[in-house]
Amino acid sequence: MTDLRSFDLDQLGDRTGIRVEFYDPLGTRYGFPTFPFHCAPDGLATVRQLRAAGLRPAGQTPVAQILWRHRKNRRVAYLYRLDMAAPKRTATPAQREAIAKALRARRTCRVCAQVKPYYIPRCYGECLDCHEGNPS
Incomplete structure (x- = not known):
């Protein structure tokens, strides 16, 4: 889980010179590993994705984030490690x-x-x- 780089997004910048705005796997620009919408690495999931899989973050802190623009606002979704997630609790x-x-x-x-x-x-x-x- 240490390497969060995306080969495709790295190659895009090298081939075309276009920098993907919200791609920062090392956290140098945003202070936190950041990925564009639909480009999160495997092994990471949002809270909604964890809930859909019957899991919960279990107290872990986010390890990365997804940033995207919605109209004129910047939106964020935090990513959690799947291997550290725990099953959802059920009501007694x-x-x-x-x-x-x-x-x-x-x-x-x-x-x-x-x-x-x-x-x-x-x-x-x-x-x-x-x-x-x-x-x-």
């Missing part, structure tokens, strides 16, 4: 039960005490049927 049965209770409370109307198939709007504090009957 007690935690799942607490979450289910909280979500049920969000669907229960305070006025008529009915459990609705949708979340009660917080701005009304009551279900839509009760709110229509009592305009504020």
Whole structure:
């Protein structure tokens, strides 16, 4: 994992003289190993990619970053090592039960005490049927 250089991106600069703006595998320009969008080396992944693979960063610090432009803003995504990632934690049965209770409370109307198939709007504090009957 020590060599983060890309042969293709290195050759592009040598062949054409064009410098890829966000390619800095040694971290001399940006202070951190940096790669353009879609050019991250193998063995590194973003948090979203880790989550999709059922992993989490497990407290490790980012080892590189991806930079790209979105409209006029510069965007960044940090890269983590796959070999140091740990499996995602799962909720315990007690935690799942607490979450289910909280979500049920969000669907229960305070006025008529009915459990609705949708979340009660917080701005009304009551279900839509009760709110229509009592305009504020």
